[in-house]
Amino acid sequence: MIITKAKLQDAPKIHELINEYAKTGILLPRSLSSIYENIRDFFVARKEDGLIGVAALHIVWEDLAEIKSLAVKSPYTGQGIGKALIKACTEEAEQIGIPKVFVLTYKVEFFKKLGFEIVEKEMLPHKIWGECINCSKFPSCDEIAMTKHIIPCNTFYDLYDTKFA
Ligand SMILES: CC(C)(COP(=O)(O)OP(=O)(O)OC[C@H]1O[C@@H](n2cnc3c(N)ncnc32)[C@H](O)[C@@H]1OP(=O)(O)O)[C@@H](O)C(=O)NCCC(=O)NCCS
Incomplete structure (x- = not known):
C-alpha cells in the first residue's frame, strides 16, 4: 500500500468512495466537480487493485x-x-506551515488515538461554516469538532523568523 497525492484521473474513484459512505450519513457527500476543483487537497492510498483510501487537507x-x-474502502x-x-495530511500541514488542523467527525476514538482533542465548535472560525449552509444536517450538526496542533505557533514563527530574517 502506498500513499500519494491524488492525480486528476483519481477523481471518479474518490467520488465513488466518499459517496458510498455518504449514503449512510457518516461522511458528507462531495460532488465530482468539487473533487476536481480541490484535487490538490487529496491524498490517496493505493494497492495493486486500485484506490483504497482517501483524505483531504483543505486550508x-x-x-x-x-x-x-x-x-478507507x-x-x-x-x-x-x-x-x-x-x-x-498532518505532515503536509507541517511542511506548509499550518499550525493547527481540525476535523468534524463521529470517529472520536480514532482521532483521539492520533492526537486530536475535542473542542467546542464555536472555537473554530466562522468562515468554516460557509460550506455547512449547503449541508443537509445544517443547522443541527451533531459531528464532533476535534483539533490537533501541528507546530506550536511560537515555534513555527521562531523557525520562520530564523530562516527568513
Ligand atoms: C474511520 C476510518 C477512516 C478508519 O480507518 P482505518 O484504516 O480503519 O483505521 P486504522 O486501521 O488506521 O486505525 C488506526 C487506529 O485507530 C483505531 N480505530 C480505527 N477505527 C476506529 C474506530 N471507529 N473507533 C476507535 N478506534 C478506531 C484502530 O484500532 C487503530 O488503533 P491502533 O493504532 O491502536 O491499532 C475508516 O474506518 C473509514 O473509512 N470509516 C468510514 C468513513 C468515516 O467514518 N470516515 C471518518 C470521517 S471524519
Whole structure:
C-alpha cells in the first residue's frame, strides 16, 4: 500500500468512495466537480487493485486547515490505512506551515488515538461554516469538532523568523 497525492484521473474513484459512505450519513457527500476543483487537497492510498483510501487537507484560514473526506474502502479498514492518510495530511500541514488542523467527525476514538482533542465548535472560525449552509444536517450538526496542533505557533514563527530574517 502506498500513499500519494491524488492525480486528476483519481477523481471518479474518490467520488465513488466518499459517496458510498455518504449514503449512510457518516461522511458528507462531495460532488465530482468539487473533487476536481480541490484535487490538490487529496491524498490517496493505493494497492495493486486500485484506490483504497482517501483524505483531504483543505486550508481554511491563516493558521488552520480542515481534514475532510477521510474514507478507507471497507475490506481494507483496520490495517492502518486511515492512520497513514491522516499522517500524510498532518505532515503536509507541517511542511506548509499550518499550525493547527481540525476535523468534524463521529470517529472520536480514532482521532483521539492520533492526537486530536475535542473542542467546542464555536472555537473554530466562522468562515468554516460557509460550506455547512449547503449541508443537509445544517443547522443541527451533531459531528464532533476535534483539533490537533501541528507546530506550536511560537515555534513555527521562531523557525520562520530564523530562516527568513
Ligand atoms: C474511520 C476510518 C477512516 C478508519 O480507518 P482505518 O484504516 O480503519 O483505521 P486504522 O486501521 O488506521 O486505525 C488506526 C487506529 O485507530 C483505531 N480505530 C480505527 N477505527 C476506529 C474506530 N471507529 N473507533 C476507535 N478506534 C478506531 C484502530 O484500532 C487503530 O488503533 P491502533 O493504532 O491502536 O491499532 C475508516 O474506518 C473509514 O473509512 N470509516 C468510514 C468513513 C468515516 O467514518 N470516515 C471518518 C470521517 S471524519
